Amino acid sequence: MTVLYAGLFTIGLIALSIFAQVMIERSARNSATDELATSASVYDRLWQERERSLAGAADVVARDFGFRSAVASNDNGTIESSLESLRTRAGVPHALLVTNEGAVIGDAGKMGSGLTGIVGGLQSDRRDAVVAVGNRVYRIVTAPIMAPNEIGRIVFAVPLDASEMRGLEKLFAIPLTAEILTRTRTGAWSNGRLTLPADIGPAVTNITTPAGPSFAIVRPLAAPNGAAQAALVLRYPMARAMQSYRSIQLGLVVAGLAWLVMIVIGTGRLASGIARPIAALDDAARRLEQGDRYEVPIESQDEVGRLALSFNRMSLGIKQREQRISHLAFHDGLTDLPNRVFFQQSLDQAVARGRRLHEQVGVLCLDLDGFKSINDTFGHPVGDALLRHVAQRLLQIADGAMVARLGGDEFAIIVPEAGDLCRSRRLAQAIVDIFSQPLQAEDQTIATGSSIGISMYPADGRDAATLLKNADLALYRAKQDGRGKFRFFEQSLDEAARKRRQIETDLRVAIHNGQLQLAFQPIVTSQGEIIKGFEALLRWPHPERGMIPPVEFIPVAEETGLIIQVGEWVMHEACRVAATWPEHVRVAVNVSPLQFRAQGFGSIVLQALSASGLAPNRLEIEITESVFLEGETGVLQILHMLRALGVRVALDDFGTGYSSLSYLRSFPFDKIKIDRSFVTNVASDVSAAAIVKAIVDLATALSMETTAEGVEDESQYAQLQAHGCSTLQGYLFSRPIDAMAAAHMLASNKIARAA
Numbered sequence: 001m002t003v004l005y006a007g008l009f010t011i012g013l014i015a016l017s018i019f020a021q022v023m024i025e026r027s028a029r030n031s032a033t034d035e036l037a038t039s040a041s042v043y044d045r046l047w048q049e050r051e052r053s054l055a056g057a058a059d060v061v062a063r064d065f066g067f068r069s070a071v072a073s074n075d076n077g078t079i080e081s082s083l084e085s086l087r088t089r090a091g092v093p094h095a096l097l098v099t100n101e102g103a104v105i106g107d108a109g110k111m112g113s114g115l116t117g118i119v120g121g122l123q124s125d126r127r128d129a130v131v132a133v134g135n136r137v138y139r140i141v142t143a144p145i146m147a148p149n150e151i152g153r154i155v156f157a158v159p160l161d162a163s164e165m166r167g168l169e170k171l172f173a174i175p176l177t178a179e180i181l182t183r184t185r186t187g188a189w190s191n192g193r194l195t196l197p198a199d200i201g202p203a204v205t206n207i208t209t210p211a212g213p214s215f216a217i218v219r220p221l222a223a224p225n226g227a228a229q230a231a232l233v234l235r236y237p238m239a240r241a242m243q244s245y246r247s248i249q250l251g252l253v254v255a256g257l258a259w260l261v262m263i264v265i266g267t268g269r270l271a272s273g274i275a276r277p278i279a280a281l282d283d284a285a286r287r288l289e290q291g292d293r294y295e296v297p298i299e300s301q302d303e304v305g306r307l308a309l310s311f312n313r314m315s316l317g318i319k320q321r322e323q324r325i326s327h328l329a330f331h332d333g334l335t336d337l338p339n340r341v342f343f344q345q346s347l348d349q350a351v352a353r354g355r356r357l358h359e360q361v362g363v364l365c366l367d368l369d370g371f372k373s374i375n376d377t378f379g380h381p382v383g384d385a386l387l388r389h390v391a392q393r394l395l396q397i398a399d400g401a402m403v404a405r406l407g408g409d410e411f412a413i414i415v416p417e418a419g420d421l422c423r424s425r426r427l428a429q430a431i432v433d434i435f436s437q438p439l440q441a442e443d444q445t446i447a448t449g450s451s452i453g454i455s456m457y458p459a460d461g462r463d464a465a466t467l468l469k470n471a472d473l474a475l476y477r478a479k480q481d482g483r484g485k486f487r488f489f490e491q492s493l494d495e496a497a498r499k500r501r502q503i504e505t506d507l508r509v510a511i512h513n514g515q516l517q518l519a520f521q522p523i524v525t526s527q528g529e530i531i532k533g534f535e536a537l538l539r540w541p542h543p544e545r546g547m548i549p550p551v552e553f554i555p556v557a558e559e560t561g562l563i564i565q566v567g568e569w570v571m572h573e574a575c576r577v578a579a580t581w582p583e584h585v586r587v588a589v590n591v592s593p594l595q596f597r598a599q600g601f602g603s604i605v606l607q608a609l610s611a612s613g614l615a616p617n618r619l620e621i622e623i624t625e626s627v628f629l630e631g632e633t634g635v636l637q638i639l640h641m642l643r644a645l646g647v648r649v650a651l652d653d654f655g656t657g658y659s660s661l662s663y664l665r666s667f668p669f670d671k672i673k674i675d676r677s678f679v680t681n682v683a684s685d686v687s688a689a690a691i692v693k694a695i696v697d698l699a700t701a702l703s704m705e706t707t708a709e710g711v712e713d714e715s716q717y718a719q720l721q722a723h724g725c726s727t728l729q730g731y732l733f734s735r736p737i738d739a740m741a742a743a744h745m746l747a748s749n750k751i752a753r754a755a
């Protein structure tokens with residue numbers, strides 16, 4: 001900035017100086033012109049006055065009778081004496097007499113005999129002239145001698161030399177230099193030191209001399225006849241002409257330099273006041289880019305100071321946002337607990353520390369039992385409030401252990417067990433005990449529970465990923481064992497998990513390749529053993545492992561969601577096969593809770609009936625009480641939709657749930673299926689028989705059919721028949737058979753009773 005402003009000012013100063021110099025030179029030229037013009041006028045008057053003075057002195061002698069007589073009589077002695085006296089009185093170097101015959105009397109000096117031609121060349125009315133003789137210039141003034149006619153002329157010859165010029169210079173008011181120039185062969189004017197062009201005018205002009213540039217005026221001097229042979233040059237050195245302006249020029253230079261210094265100092269201070277804070281801002285910006293926060297000192301309240309203040313605020317805001325982003329990257333937004341990423345990093349560190357110090361590390365994975373139903377029942381705001389409450393309770397009882405939220409309702413805790421090998425067990429029991437009590441969230445009292453899985457370093461894994469996976473497997477086992485419990489990891493859990501993963505992989509292949517099959521088990525009347533229908537049962541003949549029991553792959557299908565795809569295929573295949581049976585024979589299809597509540601289940605049933613042509617009243621949907629666990633409203637809508645289609649609905653495994661009677665009150669099922677757990681002991685256990693009798697009486701009162709599952713011997717058959725059970729199903733009548741065998745059985749209308 002300083003260089004810029006100084007440079008701009010210097011350019012302006014130079015431009016001003018050039019302008020001032022031009023104006024000064026113009027003023028000096030005008031002044032010199034006036035002075036030279038005045039001096040030339042003075043010279044002209046002096047020249048004329050000198051001519052009159054010399055001519056007057058010559059006239060006095062020329063009129064003297066004695067002198068005329070001496071001339072007439074050729075008295076050279078008298079003539080020379082008179083001329084010498086005249087020369088002395090006139091103060092000229094040469095006083096001569098030139099007769100009409102051309103004789104020259106007196107000292108002619110270097111002019112010699114050439115004077116006769118010069119005088120003769122003068123016109124009669126001219127009395128003076130300037131002639132060049134050799135390299136000398138003379139002024140000639142003449143006066144005629146009349147007796148009575150002209151008999152000769154008195155001539156004064158004044159050399160215009162250096163001494164004459166110095167004398168002339170003294171007469172001027174300004175320091176002029178006077179010089180005589182003669183005409184050269186080329187027509188130019190020159191005296192050996194100075195040469196001027198032939199066409200130089202009478203006006204003041206600029207000339208260049210060995211002493212430097214000058215203002216000059218040229219006065220050609222009249223010759224006896226023709227062009228001038230010599231000229232007078234009056235020079236006024238430009239340096240002398242400009243001398244009176246030196247103070248102005250010096251003042252301009254001094255003022256310009258002073259202003260330049262002031263501008264340099266001022267702009268330097270201004271630039272320093274701006275550049276230094278900006279440099280500080282630049283340095284702070286680079287530090288901020290590298291992640292370091294640096295505050296710029298505020299030294300003023302001007303724009304730069306306000307910019308520094310704004311930068312500091314921006315820097316603080318960026319740092320706070322970075323901290324917030326970093327916090328959000330490693331913490332859960334709802335509970336502010338560490339998230340899964342932070343937990344895994346912390347677990348890696350805990351494992352490394354345990355390995356270094358030979359200590360155990362416990363990993364607890366836990367979630368809330370029935371949390372999805374809490375969200376569905378109370379809404380997500382209550383569910384979120386419950387999760388925040390749970391997070392606070394876990395922090396209170398964790399006793400310094402790290403608590404993290406992995407997602408949803410799943411939490412995890414890292415428990416260092418240095419010197420206390422039972423800390424994980426005690427913490428798990430405390431969590432189970434606390435969450436077995438109802439919790440308060442958003443003014444709602446919520447009954448929940450917690451299941452916990454525990455893995456230990458180094459016994460259950462030597463890295464964070466393995467420990468977390470095994471703790472999750474233990475959590476899965478805790479839920480299978482009834483929830484509200486904690487379980488430690490066992491190797492068998494990992495083997496079971498690998499087996500489930502393999503089953504899932506193979507099941508996907510089986511679905512894609514069409515390896516699944518349906519088997520059909522007849523349902524017969526208790527009186528007369530007439531076939532009323534078949535229950536469609538899913539079978540999976542694995543190409544390598546043989547027949548895989550449904551108890552192994554159905555839970556995997558439900559966990560992975562494959563049950564929806566499988567159930568759709570079963571529905572279509574069962575309806576297709578049943579459409580080939582006699583019109584009085586029904587087909588019963590089991591529907592899992594996940595499939596039943598899936599969007600579009602009603603459309604799947606309708607499509608299966610439409611594609612197969614099966615009458616809706618010949619299709620019987622079997623559901624279990626577990627479909628009601630997540631709320632009755634949606635279930636009842638689907639049930640009424642099925643009833644509207646004409647599809648029959650049976651309640652399977654009746655008596656094993658928590659509130660079977662309330663379901664019967666909510667929806668009038670077409671059939672109740674008595675669970676095999678009651679049928680197995682119906683002939684040997686009075687209480688089992690009483691339960692069966694009560695279920696049959698209840699169904700009869702509600703106009704519902706009953707089917708007893710798992711009938712395997714005659715004693716069971718007799719008891720169920722005696723209690724009035726409508727239909728029976730079990731190995732006593734037939735094992736599950738394929739579609740072709742079922743068609744043959746219907747054709748023969750015979751049941752192959754077991755021996």
